[in-house]
Amino acid sequence: MVEAVLIDLFSLPANLQNNIQELLHNTLEAIEKCSAIHAPCVYVMCCQRQGSERKGEQEFLLAALRGFQSLKRLEVVCAQTTAAALYTIKQRLDEKDLSIIKVILPTIRKDLMKVYIDNLFTAVYQFEFEDLQLISDSESLQISEHQHEGQIIPSQDVALIQSEIQMYLESLPSLKGELTILRSSLIPDDIFLHGFTTRTGGISYIPTLSSCNLFSSSKRRDPQIVVKENLRRLANTAGFNPETFHRVKVDHANAVCIMGKTEPDNYDGIVTDQKGVTLAAPGADCIPVLFADPVRRACGAAHSGWKGTLLGVSMATVNAMVSAYGCNMKDILVVLGPSVGPCCYKLPHESAKEFHRIDPKCVRLFDSANPYIDIRRATRILLERGGILPENIQDDSITDQNQNITFCTACHPDKFYSHFRDGTNFGTQIGFISIKD
Structure with a gap:
């Protein structure tokens, strides 16, 4: 009708x-x-x-x-x-x-x-x-x-x-205020350009997409051309070239694209040692994870939802940097961006079992039908087991809250998008990183 x-x-x-x-x-x-x-x-x-x-x-x-x-x-x-x-x-x-x-x-x-x-x-x-x-x-x-x-x-x-x-x-004017970028103190800004976006400063007007939505889907109402304009505004503010911008092709798995080699059809991790190329991973509850090696001057980005976390997408991205660019595991810095926290995120009991096997502390109320899950803790544990130094990982475990960038997306509707909170027509923020010229 x-x-x-x-x-x-x-x-x-x-x-x-x-x-x-x-x-x-x-x-x-x-x-x-x-x-x-x-x-x-x-x-x-x-x-x-x-x-x-x-x-x-x-x-x-x-x-x-x-x-x-x-x-x-x-x-x-x-x-x-x-x-x-x-x-x-x-x-x-x-x-x-x-x-x-x-x-x-x-x-x-x-x-x-x-x-x-x-x-x-x-x-x-x-x-x-x-x-x-x-x-x-x-x-x-x-x-x-x-x-x-x-x-x-x-x-x-x-x-x-x-x-x-x-x-x-x-x-068109920007909505919800100026464009805001969160940056980590762990990643050296003399070598890398990086950040995590929030939801302000774009032109997307639908409430759950407003305003700096950075992902278009056939299932949502924001067209690609609007997302492109939001990206242009982000690039102008952050200082990168939107024409050399590469976002992972999300598959909720652990494949990694090495820039310059054959690009897989889908991948949740991407790495490069090329200057001026900006890598990005989306997140609207899933974790946008950034990787930086200031010694070998290489970087990466990964999208880590609960499936990707269990499949080890973060360590797969680290391993790609080691194999492709000769990075030393102990030099690699890892930052977890805004994502759904253990305060809000639930999964069915069968899926929760997998996180419980990684570490019982990754699950709260384990005996319930839908336990609370800590995908950030699971990511840290898997990275540390893989050889990343604990002090080279920044997440929500840091004690100085002034340095915190791993906010819970579901808890902060004014700052972040959340699929868990907003339903199917949700917006998306990103984590991005590039090597400066």
């Missing part, structure tokens, strides 16, 4: 007010007849023009809307670009958690509109398209059919649309 209707008048000439008014009236009348029981939200999208033209256009649109009392949720969205108008409508849809949208538009706009939608929406949304019925006996509404539905959009046109969207997103 259609939840929202978008009527695209963006490309129609503004000087044909009477014809467009009739066109819009007929379209709304058809929607009203089809929606007697479940009235959808209706958004009319048009170009915002300057001066008297703008005022006149809005007046005739409002005149066309009069008399449609049953379509109570009806809004005109005027903007200077299609990107701006469509992004505003996306915000309205997300506020109401709507996902099934009918787009009524001129045939010549359909393929272009699909490019905008592909960039601004994810697979969470479903779109269907219907032709806007132009008044056939009116010569004044004949629009140049220079492009027909089904034609492949030239790559330069796609690039122009992406550039238009990007410029609009760059113009």
Whole structure:
């Protein structure tokens, strides 16, 4: 069932007010007849023009809307670009958690509109398209059919649309305050650039994703192009190049990518000795773990959830640094970033048994159906058993809380995202590291 209707008048000439008014009236009348029981939200999208033209256009649109009392949720969205108008409508849809949208538009706009939608929406949304019925006996509404539905959009046109969207997103203000980066005192800042992000300073507006979400998924409502803008802002603040940024391809396992060698399809650890290359691991309860060897000048990042922790992804990343770059185990520094703490994290008893085998102190209320689990302690124990010096690991066991960066993500909704706390449409922060030039 259609939840929202978008009527695209963006490309129609503004000087044909009477014809467009009739066109819009007929379209709304058809929607009203089809929606007697479940009235959808209706958004009319048009170009915002300057001066008297703008005022006149809005007046005739409002005149066309009069008399449609049953379509109570009806809004005109005027903007200077299609990107701006469509992004505003996306915000309205997300506020109401709507996902099934009918787009009524001129045939010549359909393929272009699909490019905008592909960039601004994810697979969470479903779109269907219907032709806007132009008044056939009116010569004044004949629009140049220079492009027909089904034609492949030239790559330069796609690039122009992406550039238009990007410029609009760059113009948006940051939400929830300035972008904040947490840094460890263990990693020497004269050799490495590193940090752990918080949720502030980006443009993502959905409450559970707001505001500096750094991961896009087909199951969430934040598109890749918004995540890219958040990353650009992070890169500007932190001082790294977003074009040489490499995030692990999460598989919740223990494969490690060595930069410069064949890249696996999926991996939860990544290492390099190349200067200026930024490695990153996501976390929204799972641990983003950073590795630095100031002697061999190598670094790494790993994503360690409960499965990856049990599979030893952190030691797998350490071993990759040793084998690829000749690192000495005793020189490697390891920092565990914000992640769900033993105060909040529960797993079914069967999974808890595996942590109990590592060390009984990794499990609290072991005899319960869903014991509390300490994936950080388990990670430390496995690293120490592998040869990492205890003093070269920074986690939540440090006594100086001014140095603490291993906060519980679930306990701090103002600072961090949490899948455990927020559900399926959750945001993601990252840990990142690079070797300075």
